Amino acid sequence: MNTNDQAAIRFESVNYVIDDIQILKNITGSFHKGKITTLVGPSGAGKTTLFRLCNAMKSPSSGKLYIHDKPIDAYDQVELRRNVGIALQNAPMLPGNVRKNLALPATLKGEVLAEEEAKRFMHIVGLKESLLDRNSKDLSGGQRQKLSIARTLVNRPNILLLDEITASLDRVSQEEIEALIKQINQKYGTTIIWITHNLRQAMTIGDYTWVMMEGKLIESGKSSLLNNPKNDKVKHFVKGEVE
Numbered sequence: 001m002n003t004n005d006q007a008a009i010r011f012e013s014v015n016y017v018i019d020d021i022q023i024l025k026n027i028t029g030s031f032h033k034g035k036i037t038t039l040v041g042p043s044g045a046g047k048t049t050l051f052r053l054c055n056a057m058k059s060p061s062s063g064k065l066y067i068h069d070k071p072i073d074a075y076d077q078v079e080l081r082r083n084v085g086i087a088l089q090n091a092p093m094l095p096g097n098v099r100k101n102l103a104l105p106a107t108l109k110g111e112v113l114a115e116e117e118a119k120r121f122m123h124i125v126g127l128k129e130s131l132l133d134r135n136s137k138d139l140s141g142g143q144r145q146k147l148s149i150a151r152t153l154v155n156r157p158n159i160l161l162l163d164e165i166t167a168s169l170d171r172v173s174q175e176e177i178e179a180l181i182k183q184i185n186q187k188y189g190t191t192i193i194w195i196t197h198n199l200r201q202a203m204t205i206g207d208y209t210w211v212m213m214e215g216k217l218i219e220s221g222k223s224s225l226l227n228n229p230k231n232d233k234v235k236h237f238v239k240g241e242v243e
């Protein structure tokens, strides 16, 4: 890692085992602070499980995990939510309108999201204010995903985990979300970790890329590594995805 770069998240020999199955195997590495890291690999490689460790939904079976140089188990839940936000592929919504869904992180803390703030978050993600009163089930896939991102921003996380957030979107919505995430990264310095099956996306959006396979971190570095991987398994994977 470049000496100018600090780690937003650092893994030291992290293992995760459930029901005698080793899902993550000796993961050591860092996600650079303020950068975009894309996370790729075949289905079942352990990418989502890695995210579950980063937002403390699961705990490592062994090894150490640090968020901004502080062990993850030293954070309380509220503090962790303020640091690490997550958005998921299906952007799950509560029944009710957009305003209610956007305000959820505030509501969970017993706070109220002021109307001006709600409008500001809608503006940041490029959604019209008039959608605040719309039932969230009537949003398009792209709008729903933008709302999901806006909702995550309400906690002002300095690390954002994105799990396949454009997988079910058409190309235009995909590119809108890509531009939005780049903008959030640049404007707020938010560290972004983005799981994607789309290698074009992984290369164009990422500063850095991790390639995971069978629970292991096989190769990592600048995202251009996908153009010319060193590891034979990664070469094979990239070739298979592109063809």
Ligand SMILES: Nc1ncnc2c1ncn2[C@@H]1O[C@H](COP(=O)(O)OP(=O)(O)OP(=O)(O)O)[C@@H](O)[C@H]1O
Pocket (backbone or CB within 6 Å): 018, 019, 021, 023, 041, 042, 043, 044, 045, 046, 047, 048, 049, 050
């Ligand atoms: N609770 C669990 N019990 C048993 N096995 C699990 C559990 N959770 C995940 N796994 C297994 O761990 C492996 C890694 O799963 P994970 O969802 O992290 O992979 P992934 O790389 O995110 O895959 P995808 O790209 O398909 O989402 C898979 O083989 C999965 O079946």
